[in-house]
Amino acid sequence: MKLIGSLTSPFVRKVRIVLAEKKIEYDFALDSPWTPETNVPNINPLGKIPVLVLDDETVLFDSRVIAEYLDNVAPNNKLMPAQNRERTEVKRWEALADGLCDAAALIFLEKKRPAKEQGADWIARQESKINRSIDYMSEHLGENGWCTNTHFTLADIATGCALGYLAFRFPEITWGEKHPNLARLYAKLMLRPAFAETVPQG
Template sequence: MKLIGSLTSPYVRKVRIVLAEKKIECDFEIQSPWTEDSVVPDYNPLGKIPVLVLDDGTPLFDSRVIVEYIDNVTPNNKLFPAPNRERTEVKRWEALADGLLDAAVEARHESQRPVASQSAAHLRRQREKIMRSLAFMARELGEQPYCMGTPMTLADIAVGTALGYLLFRFPDIEWGQAHPNLARLHDKLMQRPSFQETLPKE
């Protein structure tokens, strides 16, 4: 298998963490979807990363599809429960974390536009989504050691990836002070090699 992505994309990082937790070897081809010579559209017509290219050449895209596929490749270190209410809750956590990331990425793109072209209202809406999502995560986590109680699941990987992206791109959002339980979860996850070795970098 081959994973196509960048070192800064949080969606790619989520997949890399799952691959590491599942102990699955996978080639990693660094590609930006924004360059004119990018090969990403050759694999994903949407022009987005990550893309996981299977051994038979089939491309899988959207990180949620990819991580669920990877979790089913081997029985070790299962990150998704069997299909039931608990599995739905894990996927709800992932949808929330990915939604926070969608807002954060959109806010970053807007902030990179020329100042005269930026929409203050659009930026405000995205940051409000981020703040509401953080508050919801903190309420749902409570004093549990992990999002689903125990053990660690894909929910924690998704949330940890989202929190890590905020640290990387939005250091002004001091979510750790506002939500110390999220900070404790992130600190615990950062003790894992899968998180340490995939820290985003330019």
């Protein structure tokens, strides 16, 4: 299979970490939909990354769809519980983390526009989403060792990718100082090779 994506996208990083944790071999093709020469829209009609091309040429897109597929296709190191309530909890953490990343990416893109064209209210609205999401993560993590308390899951992968993206693009957001429990979680995640080897670059 082949993964198409960039070295900076938190959504691509999430899939790369899932692939590594599941010990699935794949080819990695670098491409970004924001470059003039991109081929992404020809593969994914939404023009977004990541994109996973299976061996039979089936194309999967959206990191949540890809992550769930990968967890089901390989039985080792399960990242999502089978039970409905526990599984829903993991998916809720993933949705929260992905939403945080969406808001952060929108701010990043908006700030690349000329200063006079930037929407201050729009940026403030996205910043509020980020701040509320961080507070919510911290509150619900509490003193637990992992997002869902008992063991490492996709919830931790998604949350770690979100926090890592903030550290990469918005170091001025000092979430670790305000929320030591999130800082401890991220430090523990960074001890895993899958996280350490996929730190955003660019």
